[in-house]
Amino acid sequence: MTNPIPDLLKSEVILTTGTNTTENHPIIANYIKEAVTKRGAKLLVIDPRRIALVDSAALWLRPRPGTDVCWINGLMHIIIKEGLHTKDYIEERTEGFDELSAHLEEFTPEYVSSITGISQDDLFAAARMYAGASPASILYAMGITQHITGTDNVKSLANLAMLCGNVGVTGGGVNPLRGQNNVQGACDMGGLPNVFTGYQPVLNDDAGNKFATAWGVDNIFAKPGLTVTEMFSAAEKKQVRAMYVMGENPVLSDPDKSHIEHCIASLDFLVVQDIFLTETARLADVVFPATCFAEKDGTVTNTERQVSRVKKAVDPPGDTREDIWILNSLSARMGYEMSARTAKQIMEEIAKITPSYGGISYERLENERLAWPCPDEDHPGTPVLHVGKFARGKGRFFAIKFIPPFESPDSEYPFLLSTGRVMAHYHTGTMTRRGTGLNRISPESLAEINPVDAEKLSISDGDMVSITSRRGSITVKAWINKRSQPGMVFVPFHFHEAPVNLLTSTAIDPVAKIPEFKVSAVRIEKAS
Amino acid sequence: MVSATIDNREISVPEGTTILEAAQKAGIDIPTLCHHKRLPPIGSCNMCIVEINGNTKPVNSCNSPVEEGMKVATDTKALHEQRVVNLKKILKHHALDCPICDKAGECDLQDVVYRLGVTDAPFEPRENPRIAEYSTSLIRYWPERCILCQRCVTACNAIKGIGAIDIKSDGDDGQIVVVDADKCKSCGECLFVCPTGALTENLSRYKGRPWLENRVETTCTYCGCGCQLQLKVMDNRVIGVTTDVDRGVNQGSLCVKGRFGYEFIGDENRLTTPLIKENGEFREASWDEALDLTAQKFSSIKEESGPDSIAGLTSAKCTNEENYLFQKFMRAVIGTNNVDHCARL
Ligand code: SF4
Numbered sequence: 001m002t003n004p005i006p007d008l009l010k011s012e013v014i015l016t017t018g019t020n021t022t023e024n025h026p027i028i029a030n031y032i033k034e035a036v037t038k039r040g041a042k043l044l045v046i047d048p049r050r051i052a053l054v055d056s057a058a059l060w061l062r063p064r065p066g067t068d069v070c071w072i073n074g075l076m077h078i079i080i081k082e083g084l085h086t087k088d089y090i091e092e093r094t095e096g097f098d099e100l101s102a103h104l105e106e107f108t109p110e111y112v113s114s115i116t117g118i119s120q121d122d123l124f125a126a127a128r129m130y131a132g133a134s135p136a137s138i139l140y141a142m143g144i145t146q147h148i149t150g151t152d153n154v155k156s157l158a159n160l161a162m163l164c165g166n167v168g169v170t171g172g173g174v175n176p177l178r179g180q181n182n183v184q185g186a187c188d189m190g191g192l193p194n195v196f197t198g199y200q201p202v203l204n205d206d207a208g209n210k211f212a213t214a215w216g217v218d219n220i221f222a223k224p225g226l227t228v229t230e231m232f233s234a235a236e237k238k239q240v241r242a243m244y245v246m247g248e249n250p251v252l253s254d255p256d257k258s259h260i261e262h263c264i265a266s267l268d269f270l271v272v273q274d275i276f277l278t279e280t281a282r283l284a285d286v287v288f289p290a291t292c293f294a295e296k297d298g299t300v301t302n303t304e305r306q307v308s309r310v311k312k313a314v315d316p317p318g319d320t321r322e323d324i325w326i327l328n329s330l331s332a333r334m335g336y337e338m339s340a341r342t343a344k345q346i347m348e349e350i351a352k353i354t355p356s357y358g359g360i361s362y363e364r365l366e367n368e369r370l371a372w373p374c375p376d377e378d379h380p381g382t383p384v385l386h387v388g389k390f391a392r393g394k395g396r397f398f399a400i401k402f403i404p405p406f407e408s409p410d411s412e413y414p415f416l417l418s419t420g421r422v423m424a425h426y427h428t429g430t431m432t433r434r435g436t437g438l439n440r441i442s443p444e445s446l447a448e449i450n451p452v453d454a455e456k457l458s459i460s461d462g463d464m465v466s467i468t469s470r471r472g473s474i475t476v477k478a479w480i481n482k483r484s485q486p487g488m489v490f491v492p493f494h495f496h497e498a499p500v501n502l503l504t505s506t507a508i509d510p511v512a513k514i515p516e517f518k519v520s521a522v523r524i525e526k527a528s
Numbered sequence: 529m530v531s532a533t534i535d536n537r538e539i540s541v542p543e544g545t546t547i548l549e550a551a552q553k554a555g556i557d558i559p560t561l562c563h564h565k566r567l568p569p570i571g572s573c574n575m576c577i578v579e580i581n582g583n584t585k586p587v588n589s590c591n592s593p594v595e596e597g598m599k600v601a602t603d604t605k606a607l608h609e610q611r612v613v614n615l616k617k618i619l620k621h622h623a624l625d626c627p628i629c630d631k632a633g634e635c636d637l638q639d640v641v642y643r644l645g646v647t648d649a650p651f652e653p654r655e656n657p658r659i660a661e662y663s664t665s666l667i668r669y670w671p672e673r674c675i676l677c678q679r680c681v682t683a684c685n686a687i688k689g690i691g692a693i694d695i696k697s698d699g700d701d702g703q704i705v706v707v708d709a710d711k712c713k714s715c716g717e718c719l720f721v722c723p724t725g726a727l728t729e730n731l732s733r734y735k736g737r738p739w740l741e742n743r744v745e746t747t748c749t750y751c752g753c754g755c756q757l758q759l760k761v762m763d764n765r766v767i768g769v770t771t772d773v774d775r776g777v778n779q780g781s782l783c784v785k786g787r788f789g790y791e792f793i794g795d796e797n798r799l800t801t802p803l804i805k806e807n808g809e810f811r812e813a814s815w816d817e818a819l820d821l822t823a824q825k826f827s828s829i830k831e832e833s834g835p836d837s838i839a840g841l842t843s844a845k846c847t848n849e850e851n852y853l854f855q856k857f858m859r860a861v862i863g864t865n866n867v868d869h870c871a872r873l
Pocket residue numbers: 667683684688690691692693711712713714715716717718719
């Protein structure tokens with residue numbers, strides 16, 4: 001996020017899109033409710049599903065899935081036509097406005113309405129609401145990014161925010177809500193094929209040399225590696241022969257499950273390090289039992305870029321070892337001695353070679369909430385990004401074309417399938433589906449189907465239905481309600497009994513390589 | 529800013545500050561059972577009464593703002609006597625089942641009874657015992673312990689904006705009732721603010737006592753909000769989760785996952801030993817075997833097909849330190865940039 005969560009209490013308008021905040025980020029939803037009920041903020045929800053936030057919204061727009069660039073461009077078209085953009089801010093702090101403005105000409109309300117299904121009146125109302133407020137913040141999540149145009153969608157939201165002077169101000173911002181507890185940290189720490197820690201690019205020779213020196217190795221790593229989706233395709237082609245998977249369950253979480261299983265089967269060697277024998281671990285040649293968050297020391301970085309401590313509360317079960325010990329031992333056996341042995345020592349090493357984490361230490365974290373960038377010991381951290389000027393100097397507008405989703409419903413597969421989470425479960429259910437507690441609340445997968453469609457298909461609430469795409473078929477219980485719009489079905493991905501990723505397509509965003517989980521074409525039938 | 533005195537101490541606070549808040553700021557502790565930092569004033573328990581300008585008719589300090597020049601007394605003999613009367617009303621039907629109550633040891637009611645030194649509050653069982661109308665599969669309501677302070681109802685409304693429960697007040701016989709069972713998300717907000725043991729978690733098979741448990745500050749392992757919480761630990765087992773209203777972005781709130789999603793930690797299906805697959809079946813192995821085999825396989829594949837023939841997935845569920853070490857392992861030891869994680873999923 002560019003801004004801290006409590007900033008929402010200072011927003012006049014909060015635009016949420018592609019985030020079912022109430023289910024996925026309940027604490028952020030608390031802040032949204034407080035902003036609306038106590039601070040008089042207006043909530044603008046733009047989402048294909050009738051999510052719970054809609055109850056608190058001043059205005060709700062329901063676009064067709066996969067048309068985000070189009071409605072965002074449409075809002076900007078209206079804002080510019082009505083002169084509601086912040087001219088000084090654009091002049092001073094941004095570049096590329098004229099190209100954007102010219103590009104937006106064609107996104108007239110008539111055209112945008114015909115593509116997105118949003119009425120022209122609503123487009124005007126939303127544009128005026130967002131542009132009329134200062135500050136206004138934007139929140140988004142996977143509903144924006146899990147598309148082949150995910151990167152375009154995000155850039156479009158940034159365009160919109162900059163157009164109205166909302167970046168770099170308290171109560172504003174463009175704020176992605178991170179779904180997993182340390183997604184932010186995994187990226188910050190260089191768990192990406194193209195960057196080292198703190199987003200230092202591997203293509204940059206200085207960075208390469210710096211890390212080679214710090215780590216005492218010869219190579220300079222100049223070539224970016226493969227992304228997760230590419231790794232599996234490379235495995236299929238025998239270009240990747242071995243994989244090491246730590247704490248992930250791609251068999252359930254990745255698109256097109258059968259394809260992933262096939263790719264993994266092509267590997268010569270797979271090691272999985274996890275706390276349970278997950279669907280992925282079952283396919284491994286070697287399994288390392290790992291520790292969970294209650295059994296180790298460390299830090300995580302939340303969606304606000306705040307770093308906080310994880311502390312060891314209990315000893316791990318049986319012969320389980322801490323992940324740090326496992327990695328260090330394996331390194332040593334391959335002829336490389338890692339110097340840092342404890343979590344605290346590792347953080348010291350990170351701080352030394354990562355400018356944005358330079359001032360982060362276990363001592364400070366005892367009493368302080370620190371958001372990166374925090375370059376040195378005396379730096380208070382940076383809760384709001386881009387204040388005064390953008391990290392790159394001038395904020396750049398991008399003229400973005402509208403590209404329809406990879407798959408559209410047709411006569412054979414007439415429904416749109418979207419996937420996501422429910423509140424009581426997390427990701428592939430490895431953790432939340434243990435024990436009884438959360439299963440009492442949410443025991444099984446439910447496919448949300450609109451009553452209009454249910455009637456056409458003669459499906460009643462609780463019936464088993466089969467959902468089929470070009471890639472596979474699953475059987476799941478129907479839950480008839482109005483959260484999904486007609487023509488659309490939503491299925492959570494937590495449940496291995498109804499592995500919805502058998503159905504999803506492997507079409508990915510060309511830049512961010514995110515799969516298009518939010519739009520697949522499917523057929524629904526009553527299961528016999 | 530407005531200036532006033534509380535117990536002869538000069539204070540100056542922003543306009544609109546309540547007497548209770550001003551006193552707390554000045555380090556003066558007025559007893560209360562219904563006031564809670566996260567909630568708007570409720571004014572149901574009548575414990576926080578104070579005298580203003582010598583006026584003997586006391587007012588509730590939780591919902592009276594400080595006014596310029598006000599002289600407030602919080603601890604007179606008359607106030608004490610009135611508090612004891614009010615408290616005895618509450619205690620009349622409050623089952624003093626502290627020995628079996630989860631909250632004993634950190635119960636606001638116990639604390640106030642102790643503080644006011646009430647030793648003669650005869651317990652009269654109700655003629656018609658209350659039958660619990662509210663419960664969820666994770667939260668248990670003990671109606672006989674409920675003091676009808678309304679914190680729970682206020683929290684469900686004011687913090688969550690849900691309004692799943694309400695108080696049915698029937699004189700002495702009031703209790704919490706469900707307004708809309710479907711709306712309840714079992715978030716436990718009501719349980720977190722309850723001053724007594726009237727709402728308890730209905731999950732852990734193991735019971736601790738606050739003074740027997742060890743509490744460890746940590747960060748929730750689920751979503752990216754980064755809520756701060758404490759794991760309750762007894763006998764090397766996590767037996768529950770609690771929060772502190774002053775810590776973290778969540779200010780004591782959690783969602784159903786953070787509050788009740790801890791069972792996996794001690795689950796009997798956890799992996800406890802390395803496994804090696806032979807002829808399609810796993811067998812248990814020692815660390816030496818498993819690490820040697822892995823090191824040898826990685827080394828030989830690297831030798832034959834180059835470092836880029838090996839790839840690694842690190843994890844958004846692991847710590848920063850582990851992620852750092854993992855990518856360092858892939859880059860420095862294997863020698864490839866083929867490292868990614870499933871953040872996009
Ligand atoms: S658990 Fe949450 S939603 Fe349910 S009654 Fe309590 S506060 Fe309300």
